[in-house]
Amino acid sequence: MYKNLKVYKWIINLSLTIVCLIALFPLISLIISSFRPSSELIRRGITFNVNISEFSLSNYNYIFVQAPEYWQWYMNSLIISGLTIVLSLFFSSIVGYALAVYNFKGRNLIFLFVLFIIMVPFEILMLPLYQLMVDLQLINTYTSIMLPLIVAPIAVFFFRQYALGLPKELMDAARIDGCTEYGIFFRIMMPLMLPSFAAMAILQGLTSWNNFLWPLLVVRSNDMFTLPIGLASLLTPYGNNYDILIAGSVMTVIPIVILFIFFQRYFVAGLTTGGVKG
Amino acid sequence: MSATSATSKNKQNKLMKFLNSKKVVPYVFVSPFILSFLVLTLYPTIQAFIMSFQRILPGQVTFVGMSNYDRIFNPTFYKALQNTTVYMILTVFILVTVPILLAIFLDSKLTKFKTIFRSALFIPSLTSVIVAGVIFRLVFAESDTAVANQVLGFFGVDAVNWRYNSWSAMFLMVTLASWRWMGVNVLYFLAGLQNIPKELYESAEIDGANVFQKFKNITLPFLKPIIIFVSTISIIAGFRMFEESYVFWETSSPGNIGLTLVGYLYQQGIQQNDMGFGAAIGVVILIIIFVVSLIQLLLTGAFKRSDM
Incomplete structure (x- = not known):
């Protein structure tokens, strides 16, 4: 034995x-x-x-000295991911929070819509959305790249699950002290939800950083490329840009790996979100 | 002057009170979602169906009935469907069985350095598919000095032209996807394993059960909900696949060996600018995903309450 x-x-x-x-x-x-x-x-x-x-x-040496376009892509990706994190966390958290703590007419219907969006494959919506962007003249802008990620159903779902566990007595106590409903969220509940914000920041940031198909549709000019689009543009059959490709790939992925080493817990929580059971 | 400012202050107060009432607050909070749902999901969903019955040219949209759907079922579409289905079946199989085994290993009390192993498995999921593609193209390069062909050479097998054979094209796509998602699925199963009461194994051991009996009678039933969950998301992800093919061949592979359903949608809808036809392909993909997920959930008995 x-x-x-x-x-x-x-x-x-x-x-x-x-x-x-x-x-x-x-x-x-x-x-x-x-x-x-x-x-x-x-x-x-x-x-x-x-x-x-x-x-x-x-x-x-080549990428730092002779490839300013790579740094333009890097800036684009940083700005877009940063804005996506801030905006999507704000919008998704207030929705998830309201679904968890308030009783209001239509709540279940809205929650059903959240689940519905999670189930609908983005690829089906892609062409009509693309046309909408053309009609609104948003093609080749940061706005169009970010828009589909701003109210993220999976993040709404995650925030709702998290907010369900918040102590509701705190809300009543705050109301008695004259705090407004908005004050309750921003001053009391949001700080309590910080771990969920960390997890969702990572999920949304990584999704945006690595996003490919949608930016491929709406980005037109080299100066608006994000990192994945820019790197992919070098993957041509005649390409001999492996100096940018290989060093550029390292600098795309290594910062993420370093962040992962420091914030492992939140990465794991964020990237396994789908597994949260209702 | 002071009277008007007083009334405006009064009005402001009333507005604040209105906005702060418990009846209104929740709707203020969910309004961004309702707006984005209407504009970014509901409208495009309906529009996708409408477009699939149209021929769309700049400034000129005509209703063409079922003609887009009549055109869909052609040899290229069937090739894309075949590739996507094979890819889906292989990834579901690999990304369920291997992670279960690895999770059991990781959960075992005999395992050392659990955190290091877990992190190492997880790191590939941080990589963007493009970066993964850059690496895989170089590892599976045609040259017989590239790693993949070196390994084959070690076993006395001739070098393979990875990106130009039907079987090796599928191998590349499946390997890339498996490499990226293995670690995430391991975590799902690991979480499931940690929910199994250890006493069950102990009493089974007393009854003389061997490793395989314990796996079949305790581990598997407990993991069933997670197996259903992981296979469902893998099936959907399989039918949605596009990028794993794009990084190897962009949008045109020799003999369409890497063409997928979404790749076909992109090719027709965006590159050929045939938006109506592309939308029709999208609707067909949606129906396929819906039917296959339903069959899978029925077969695995996910709808029986007792299992969940």
Whole structure:
């Protein structure tokens, strides 16, 4: 029996180690490859036989010195993700909060709509929305890129679940002290909901940072590209832009990984939101 | 002068009182949602159906009846449907079975460094699909010095032209998706495993149950709701797939080996500017997703109350 356990222990830990190495391999090899000359990278791909003597910072040098468009994309992505986080957290939290703490006519219907939007695939709405953006002359603007993410049903749902657990007695106490309903939310309940804000900030930020299909439709000019669109524009059959692509990819993903290391708990809560049971 | 300011102050007070009444406040709070629901969901949903019966040219929209739908069922569409279905089945299978196994390993008291393993598995989900595509294109490059072909070479297999064969194209898309979503699904199952009372396993051990009996009779039934949940989102995500194909071939792959339903929608609706036809493809995708999810939920008995 004891011997058996030891064998199990080995099997489990060894297989987990192997799976994790496979999971991390692509990102590690991306970082290592970013130091290889891009011409060699196109010719040989990511390979086990790396020649350390060829390592240099030339890709990074190129991107910092000769690729101002990359930094324009970076700025666009930062601004869009930042605004999306602020706006969508504000709008989604007040809706989720109201659905949780108030009894009002139409509440269940509205909650049903929230679930409905979660279920409807965005791809179906895409063409009519695109046409709407054309009609409103919003094509190629930050507004059009952000709009579908501003009131996020999944965030509304998450905030509602979280707010259901808030102590309602606090609200009555505040009312007696003459606090308005808005004051109750902003001064008392919102601070109590901070962990849910952290989780949703990460979910919305990451969704926006990595968003691809919708920006691909509404973005027209190079100076409005977000990072994923800009990087994808370099993935052409004739492309030899691997210097920007590879160093640019590293700088797109590594800040997120660093944030993850510091805020793991909120990343996990945010990215597994779908699993919250009602 | 002072009289008017007094009445305006009075009016302001009344407005404040009105806005602060418990009858009105909830509607103020939910108003952004109602607005966005009407403009960004309800209107486009209805519009999608209307557009699917139209031919849309700049400044000229004509009603064409079922003609868009008559055109849909062509060989290219069937190729897209076939690719998408195969992709969906493979990803659902892989992204349910492997994460269950990994979650059981991670949950075991024999496992060391649980947090490190869990984080390592989770990190790929932070990667944007484009960055993942950049890496996968280089790992699975045509050159026989690239990692994937090096591994094949180690086993004495000839180098593969990954992006130009039908089977390897599917392999690339499924691998990329599995790599990115494995860790998130592991977390779902891990949460499920932690809800199982440990005494159940102990009493089963006393009764002499082996590992597989314990898995079949305790673990699986407890994980059933999560299996249903994960497979449902994987089915829907499978039919919505676009980006995993785009990063390898943009929108045109040799012989359409990477074409998906949404890819076909994008190609026709945006690139060919045939919005009516694109909308019709969208409606068909919606119907397919609805029917398949319904069948799946019926088969797994998700509607029986006792299971949930």
